[in-house]
Amino acid sequence: MSAPSPTPELGDARQRLAARQTALAAALVAGAEIPDGFDERRVAIARSALLNKRAGEVAHAWPRLAASLGPRWRPVFREWAAGRPPRGSLRDGFDLARALAVTRRLPREAAAELAEREGFWFYDGLRPPRRRRWTPAPVRVPLGRLRVYLMSRAMPASAASDEVPGTK
């Protein structure tokens, strides 16, 4: 195949497309207004379907968190995730479980799952989780880190993790 030769026109086209795609993406996953001209009802349906799909993926990655909430899983997840860009199932589950722990809404079974993950992963709430080299015992969640997490809600979108499983 011939080597691509970028032109100035293509560069401009990329910039315009980037602005439009970002505005729509922000409406779909970051709580931004739906850009003018779109069918608002349809985009809202897509936004809602994305939340349900994401709830299913996070439930897969955090089975005890989802199971312990039973029928409340989906509404709890949707309420937490609405307007919050996806950061991958592992991280989304971490963030949600920690948030529920802070407000004492994390069921015991889910707390056990969170404690296991806290032991396995180092996660500061800002950067993607990394595997710990050793497992601390006993495992506990440092409160300072939870505060960092709560403040991190306002973090810039550019820090969103790339590792989002399954787009299909």
Place this chain on the structure above:
Amino acid sequence: MAVEGLDGSIGVGVGWRPEIADTLAALPVLPFTEVIAESVRPAEPPPALLSLLERGTVVVPHGVRLSLGGAEPVAAHRVRHLAEVAEALRAPLVSDHIAYVRAGGLEVGHLTPVPRTREAVDVIVDNVRRVRADLPVPIALEPIAALFDWPEDELTEAQFLTEIVERTDAPLLLDIANVYANAVNRGEDPTALLDALPLERVAYVHVAGGEESDGVYHDTHTDPTPPAVLDLIRELCARRRPPALMLERDGHYPPADELRAELDAIAAASGYPRIT
């Protein structure tokens, strides 16, 4: 014309997923399968997939995260990974979507439609050419199911897709369930799109189920293939039968009997031999 990358008549297949690996391994024959490319470590492909390869199954790595329709060229590490997976699985071709999945640092988490404008076509064509230049095999392009359209759309779906595959000389991965979903959601006739697409470029076809909710048809891959989609397979194969048709299931995996019945229905609709 033979479609570059896949030959003649391969038959019916089903997408390989770890959850149904045992059911697939138990099939007497599996001519064709696909694996989510991002889930494969090239140095260590799943052993169950390697056993299928040994049995002669054609395995196509299917990307879901290249974001070929994105405003940025595809990142080199993603193309490299796809190339390595293709080599590890001796794949005759790879595939991904005409869609974007990230923009401005946001991960959407799903295949999102791109505007059908001439400008977007130029960007996508450039993206695909760059990716193809770094792959050992062709990349088939799959149109997606869209719940909404862009206000600036200038081209029909058929014009948009034809322009992209012809300018990139890429094979087409036609998702017949997406054709159905888009037609239902736009109030159009799905066979009109089949008549307008370059069917000689179709390398293989995806088949899947969906569900209707909120007054729109969602392409879920978690429901059985509806009769209307099977009818559309008949319509497609009457025009030109593609080399392979493949069932996609991504969750709510049915018992083995139901999965086999669905594969039989696809075989019957396409005229390919049963694989059960």
